[in-house]
Amino acid sequence: MLYNKKIQRIFIVVDVELIEAKEAYEKSKETFENTLIRQEKIEREKTSKQLACWLRHHPEYIGIELDNEGWTGLNILIKNANEQGFPFDLGLIEATVRSSDKQRFTIKDGKIRANQGHSVDVVNIKFTKAVPPDVLYHGTAFKIINKIFKEGLDKMKRHHVHLSETFDVAWKVGQRHGKPVVIQIDAKRMVKDSIDFYKSDNNIWLVDNVHTRYFIERILV
Numbered sequence: 531m532l533y534n535k536k537i538q539r540i541f542i543v544v545d546v547e548l549i550e551a552k553e554a555y556e557k558s559k560e561t562f563e564n565t566l567i568r569q570e571k572i573e574r575e576k577t578s579k580q581l582a583c584w585l586r587h588h589p590e591y592i593g594i595e596l597d598n599e600g601w602t603g604l605n606i607l608i609k610n611a612n613e614q615g616f617p618f619d620l621g622l623i624e625a626t627v628r629s630s631d632k633q634r635f636t637i638k639d640g641k642i643r644a645n646q647g648h649s650v651d652v653v654n655i656k657f658t659k660a661v662p663p664d665v666l667y668h669g670t671a672f673k674i675i676n677k678i679f680k681e682g683l684d685k686m687k688r689h690h691v692h693l694s695e696t697f698d699v700a701w702k703v704g705q706r707h708g709k710p711v712v713i714q715i716d717a718k719r720m721v722k723d724s725i726d727f728y729k730s731d732n733n734i735w736l737v738d739n740v741h742t743r744y745f746i747e748r749i750l751v
Contacts, residue, residue: 577626580616581635585644600643600653607642633732646730649687657728662735664718666693669704675711683740690736714746
């Protein structure tokens with residue numbers, strides 16, 4: 531009887547150790563997987579920024595050409611990027627496009643383009659004229675808010691001022707430039723004043739400029 535109890539205690543100890551080992555393995559596996567996910571996210575974010583630079587502002591940096599709708603060949607972009615020391619491949623670019631929260635890029639028929647935000651003169655995308663929601667939002671940086679409230683929103687070197695349908699999207703835009711500020715825009719009043727709005731493929735609203743009289747509120751976040 532005493533012998534059986536000893537055997538039982540041994541099995542219990544072994545079971546506990548196996549359970550603990552399994553838990554440690556699962557925790558280690560989860561940590562490893564989370565690390566990979568974070569690394570992949572960082573890689574996609576870097577890729578997105580680089581694509582935005584080339585496809586919106588400086589295609590000459592890697593020797594690509596954009597047509598008047600902003601398209602360029604994927605293969606030539608990948609080839610030239612690698613020659614410049616950027617280890618891009620089709621899988622990375624496709625993953626970057628799919629994961630973009632604002633759907634900044636479109637891939638179609640072996641080509642890629644930025645959906646809006648261009649500053650190069652050759653690109654002149656024909657956006658669809660549309661009636662916006664009554665209120666739109668613009669995200670910007672706190673450091674330039676006083677200038678904006680004096681001069682309004684101007685497209686500057688870009689082709690349009692970008693406005694968002696939701697506060698959250700505008701906040702993310704502003705966050706990229708420092709401490710974010712979100713401005714509510716009275717789009718309904720702008721439409722009444724015969725100001726044209728255009729909508730991009732990724733649901734960003736575009737307008738030439740926004741006068742300060744159409745500002746409803748600024749929200750510090």
